[in-house]
Each structure stands twice: as structure tokens, then as C-alpha cells.
Amino acid sequence: MISFENALQKVLEESQNYGNESVKLQSALGRILSETIVADRDFPPFDRSTKDGIAIEYGEGVDTNKRFNIAGIAQAGNPQLTLEDGSTCIEVMTGAIVPKDANTVVMYEHLQKEKDGFIITKPVLKGQNINYKGSDRLKNDILLDSETLVAPSEIGVLASVGKSKVLVKKLPKIAVISTGNELVEVDQNPLLHQIRKSNSHTLGALLKNEQIDADLYHLPDEPVSIKNKIESLLQEYDILMLSGGVSKGKFDFLPEVFDELGVQKIFHKVLQRPGKPFWFGKHESHKTIIFSFPGNPVSTFANYHVYFLPWLNKTLGVTTPDFTVFLSEPISNTTDLTLFIGVDISWMDGKLLAKRVATTGSGDLVALSKASGFIKLKPKESLSEGGSVSFIPVRRIV
Numbered sequence: 001m002i003s004f005e006n007a008l009q010k011v012l013e014e015s016q017n018y019g020n021e022s023v024k025l026q027s028a029l030g031r032i033l034s035e036t037i038v039a040d041r042d043f044p045p046f047d048r049s050t051k052d053g054i055a056i057e058y059g060e061g062v063d064t065n066k067r068f069n070i071a072g073i074a075q076a077g078n079p080q081l082t083l084e085d086g087s088t089c090i091e092v093m094t095g096a097i098v099p100k101d102a103n104t105v106v107m108y109e110h111l112q113k114e115k116d117g118f119i120i121t122k123p124v125l126k127g128q129n130i131n132y133k134g135s136d137r138l139k140n141d142i143l144l145d146s147e148t149l150v151a152p153s154e155i156g157v158l159a160s161v162g163k164s165k166v167l168v169k170k171l172p173k174i175a176v177i178s179t180g181n182e183l184v185e186v187d188q189n190p191l192l193h194q195i196r197k198s199n200s201h202t203l204g205a206l207l208k209n210e211q212i213d214a215d216l217y218h219l220p221d222e223p224v225s226i227k228n229k230i231e232s233l234l235q236e237y238d239i240l241m242l243s244g245g246v247s248k249g250k251f252d253f254l255p256e257v258f259d260e261l262g263v264q265k266i267f268h269k270v271l272q273r274p275g276k277p278f279w280f281g282k283h284e285s286h287k288t289i290i291f292s293f294p295g296n297p298v299s300t301f302a303n304y305h306v307y308f309l310p311w312l313n314k315t316l317g318v319t320t321p322d323f324t325v326f327l328s329e330p331i332s333n334t335t336d337l338t339l340f341i342g343v344d345i346s347w348m349d350g351k352l353l354a355k356r357v358a359t360t361g362s363g364d365l366v367a368l369s370k371a372s373g374f375i376k377l378k379p380k381e382s383l384s385e386g387g388s389v390s391f392i393p394v395r396r397i398v
């Protein structure tokens with residue numbers, strides 16, 4: 001049996017490149033950019049007033065209650081006006097072009113209105129309240145690097161430079177397949193010996209977080225129907241993500257079916273808990289990669305995070321972040337397995353502190369909903385309270 005590190009390395013060696021596709025701006029959210037985004041013009045594109053007030057030409061006496069007659073109004077969205085002389089002002093709104101020959105903006109709060117003019121009531125600095133053309137970014141500056149994750153703030157940048165269509169990394173086409181005669185649909189009432197399917201829905205939801213719309217399938221524990229279905233799915237999908245049917249049970253048919261279908265086994269079983277019976281392989285000619293996770297919900301869930309997500313990140317050209325948290329209690333691993341332990345985390349004196357979530361084992365999927373992530377303990381690793389440990393988040397930390 002191979003170690004977790006070795007298994008992860010073998011999974012990462014199978015990272016792929018699915019190319020690029022052009023998507024509408026709003027559909028780019030959560031995707032990985034495949035192009036470098038440059039400024040199509042200066043940011044801002046003109047000398048922009050940052051306040052509502054008056055634009056003046058800074059000159060002698062502005063600090064001494066100087067009065068300016070109003071000669072016009074510059075509204076945001078209107079072409080540039082011209083300030084005719086130093087004794088007049090043009091009212092200027094936030095976002096409007098500063099009038100030609102004006103060089104300073106005084107906000108209304110620092111003015112006293114008087115008939116057709118304004119008197120300055122506060123000291124003025126030459127050039128104040130103007131966001132100069134190109135002072136944020138210059139035309140052709142790089143605004144977003146390729147391989148950037150598009151979050152809402154990136155959507156704003158893309159919109160500003162006119163990207164109604166965005167080139168992003170193409171995502172793999174994925175079939176999520178649950179296996180097991182004991183499983184019934186969510187809307188059914190299970191008999192005593194049955195349970196409702198959960199893994200395929202969890203995996204489907206996890207993939208949705210990655211903007212992947214997976215198709216869900218179910219297979220009974222029956223080798224002929226498994227073989228026929230997997231054979232056709234191999235041709236249709238980039239990834240088959242299975243749960244169940246890879247352990248030592250009498251009805252765990254997947255490893256032999258993969259073998260019969262010419263799927264190359266890269267490894268089966270890893271020195272880890274949960275998720276030990278993980279089967280990983282690929283079909284050379286169809287270029288399909290198979291992540292076949294053991295059926296226990298916690299095993300499937302942990303393996304998705306520790307293998308599939310790093311694989312997806314590498315495939316999309318992004319690095320998987322390394323997180324470290326601190327232990328709120330001593331933990332020791334006396335086994336020769338890599339352990340993934342569900343923890344809840346909270347802030348304590350500026351540090352993220354991990355506390356073990358109570359669980360009865362790999363079947364306890366309710367415990368997962370209490371966990372912020374898994375800590376990873378190496379074989380035979382003993383850590384004392386306050387010790388730092390590698391952390392794999394499984395949800396947004398709030």
C-alpha cells in the first residue's frame with residue numbers, strides 16, 4: 001500500500017489541460033482566467049473630480065475667504081467644460097471631468113453659498129480632490145494576470161475594460177456515480193435495510209462550488225450492468241467520480257470491472273484514514289480519469305478534498321494553498337496511516353485554533369456539517385497543545 005504523499009503525487013501527475021473557452025462576463029464568476037487583462041485606457045480616463053463642489057484655478061488669496069462667481073455646472077457624464085478665468089468657478093460633481101484650466105476642487109462642505117457665488121471657508125491645497133488621468137492605472141497596464149480566480153471584484157475590473165466575453169479555463173466534464181443496492185432516492189422512504197443516497201448529492205454540490213455541473217448516475221451492485229454503464233460513461237466524460245464498491249466486500253465489483261474495461265489502475269488503497277480503499281486510474285485511449293472513492297460519506301468527502309481539488313487546481317493552473325492552524329488540544333497518531341481529522345476552527349489571540357469534532361467514524365456524515373475542515377496528521381506524528389498542523393478547509397470560514 002502506498003503512502004498518502006505518494007498517492008497525491010501520482011494523482012497530481014495526471015493533471016490535464018482541457019483548453020480554454022469564452023464565456024459571458026457574469027458566467028466568469030468562480031472561473032479561472034485564461035487571458036491577461038490589460039487596461040484599454042487610462043484609469044481614470046480623465047482628470048476626475050472626487051468631490052461635489054466647485055472647480056477653481058488655484059491662485060493667490062484662495063485661503064482668505066475668496067469669492068468665486070458660478071460660471072457653469074459640470075455633471076458626471078457630460079463633456080469637459082472650460083473655466084474662463086480665475087475669479088469664477090464651475091460647480092463640479094463627483095465623477096465629472098474637471099474643467100479645462102481648473103486645477104483644484106473645493107467641496108461644498110468647505111464653501112459658503114452666496115447669491116451667484118461661493119466663498120471659501122477652509123484652507124485649500126492646490127490640486128486637491130482630483131483623481132488625475134492615469135493615476136490609478138495607465139493604458140496597457142496589466143490589471144489581472146492569467147490564472148486569476150474571478151471573484152466579484154474581478155468581475156468589476158473585467159466590466160470596466162469592456163470584457164463582455166471572457167476567456168477562461170475549460171472545466172472537465174464529470175460523471176458522479178454512486179453504487180450500492182442499499183441506496184434509494186432522496187424522495188423515497190427507505191425500508192429498514194436501505195438508506196438514502198447522499199454521496200452523489202454531496203459530490204454534485206462540491207463540484208458546483210467549482211462551477212462544474214456534474215451529471216449524477218447510480219449503479220446497482222451487479223457486475224454486468226456496472227460494466228455496461230461504465231463502458232459508455234468512459235467515452236462520454238473526462239472524469240468518472242465514483243463512490244462505493246472499491247473495498248474488500250463480496251459486492252465491491254468496481255476494481256475488476258475497471259480491469260475488464262482496460263482502465264489502468266494507478267493505485268488502489270492508500271495508508272490513510274478515512275478513505276483508505278481509494279482506487280485511482282485512467283483510461284488511456286478515452287483520456288478518462290477515474291477517482292473511485294470508498295462509499296463511507298466521510299471517506300468520499302475527505303478524498304474529494306485531499307485528492308480531487310488539488311488535481312483540479314493543478315489542471316486549471318492554480319496553486320492549492322497550504323493552510324496551517326494551531327491545536328487546542330494534544331493529538332497523537334500512533335498508526336502508520338496519514339489521518340484526516342475533522343475539526344472546527346475559531347480565532348484565539350490572532351491564531352486559528354482547531355478543535356476536534358466529535359464523530360463516531362467514517363459513516364458519520366452529520367459530523368461533517370460541524371467541521372470547518374480536516375487537519376492532516378502524518379504517520380506516527382504527535383503534536384502538543386498549541387502545535388501547528390496542516391489544515392484542509394472544507395467550507396468558507398466565517
Ligand code: AMP
Pocket residue numbers: 178179180182183195196197198199200243244245246247249252293294295296297363
Ligand atoms: P462501500 O464502499 O460500497 O462498501 O460503502 C461503504 C458504506 O458507505 C456503506 O455503509 C454504504 O451504505 C455507504 N454508502 C455507499 N455509497 C453511499 C452513498 N452514495 N450515499 C450514502 N452512503 C453510501
Ligand code: MG
Pocket residue numbers: 179180181221244245295
Ligand atoms: Mg457498496
